Amino acid sequence: MVNTKEIKKRINSVKNTKKITKAMEMIAAVKMRKAIQAAVNTRDYSALANNLMDNLSGKKIDHPLARNKSIEEFDNSFENQVKSDKPEFTGKHLLIVITSNRGLCGSYNAKIIKKAYEFISKEKKTEEVFDVLAIGSKAALFAKRNKLNLISLFDSIGDTPTYDELLPVSNLVQEKFLNGTYDKVTLFFTNYISGLSQEVIQRQLLPISRESIIESFEQVGDERTKKDHNKNKFDSIEISEYEYEPNKKRVLNYLLPMLVEVLIYQAVLESSASEHSSRMMAMKNASDSASEMIDNLTLEFNKGRQAAITQEISEIVGGAVALE
Template sequence: MASGREIKTKIKSTQNMRKVTRALEMVSASKIRKAQDMMKASRPYARQMRKVIAHVAQASTDFTHPFLVQREKVARVAYVVITTDRGLCGGLNSNLFRRTIPAIREWQAKGVEVDVLAIGQKAVQFFRRIKGVNLIGSVSHLGDKPKLEQLIGVIKVVLDAYTDGKLDRVFLAYNDFINTMTQKPTVDALLPLPLVAAEMQAAESDQGAAHGQAGGVKLEQSHDWDYIYEPDAATVLEYVLGRYVESVVYQGVLENLASEHAARMVAMKSASDNANKVIGELTLVYNKARQAAITQEISEIVGGAAAV
């Protein structure tokens, strides 16, 4: 059995660790409300943008934007992966990596090159160690109030590469915030738009879409139709499709931020509870050791007195 001094040292170190976990839990609990408010405020715009873009993908316009063309031969794909900058948030990031890596390996098995654009320090560190994956861009330390301007550089890398024909598919990987206890690792199609529309229709038919973003999207066409564009289709589509990509990526960042605070709050609460349990067990062991030492001393005194 360890000495009383060793046990007291363990209890003290566990108590110090509990102070840290409690502080992190309280910080995340105070920040999660603001993160949820930002996420909920942005959701309606992102949902409606996806619905509009899905309908645009079905239109028979004279102007064919590169984002509207689904290439048959896929030679290179890109994944925009959104993670946290810091750890101590349970399995949030690792669950997303487990969801993303099999999809990447499946493309690689077909001989397709895979590029990754990392948003968040954890994604940067992870994909630097993965062989066969090209890390072509990154951004981190977005803070508790991410701005769209911070993401423009990464988004432009994707848009330019797809427009130039260097990319044939673009996917977005992030943690979708369901509630405080549940965050769902998600991989959505970002480009081309016909693939997005098909994915939204599948989500609508399978599960009604967790956030309702795929509602009312139908791919069946009974006749050719198109929107009326002002001033012209090229100008409008160039602007709208760029805003679509920006809004979806930005919404993914907000969803991931809310998921981060929720996951960290739950993980630190669990860590604090475990620390309390360990402290209780160590205190019991310390009391037993102390009692055994006192009993031994009394026995020695009594034995010495009897000998005299």
């Protein structure tokens, strides 16, 4: 016979779990709205920054961050960066992997880690050495499990990070690249498309090139945003119509490091929106599953209770007949 007390206990347990998942769903929904708003607001700024750099640099970018000039060759006034000769190639590759600090967000972390792992497996044929800069503790765990050198972990960035919060990341990356520690820097993040759809993006951050600027311009956003960007990316005023003061080189010197900062900042915002969206959907699915489980257990409980009552009535009737 069905143990109705045990079923009742399970129903109460599932109800308590549902309360938790429902609360987490509501919290994630609030955070998701803020993160999406921040990401969407920054997309236009990023697009304009990319468009300006495209016009400013022309077909070829002359800058140490493009790895075709030494810092002294480019400009003796290159401030706040390490001064060195044009670095030799070292065969070292830095991966910036953006994940969450917490779980319970569906396949969000698994997808980004899978993308990074596939990239490493493919590129290992070139005998490159890979180091990891982790934004989020799950990325650090990925580095540890795959025995990759973790140069830094940033796990205290807020749910809707500010530009200043990401400056230490950008400064570290640019410093390591300019002093020749790394030949390449590749960024892995998740682009927010909609509440039900996110896309893992792999992007070469450094050395920066006109092609990588255009690619980053096209990658971020939903389909409508991408179409708008593609339509307008060459509609700006020709470079000959601009006058740069004091000169083009100094303007590029100032703006290109800022573009790297913007690209990292935008990637973190997109990832944050994707994380909270994935967590909200995961908790919604968990709440729906809990409701379904409660219904099934309640039905089982009622059937068991009905069977017990029927058996009890049968026993009473049987006893009465026996007494006669």
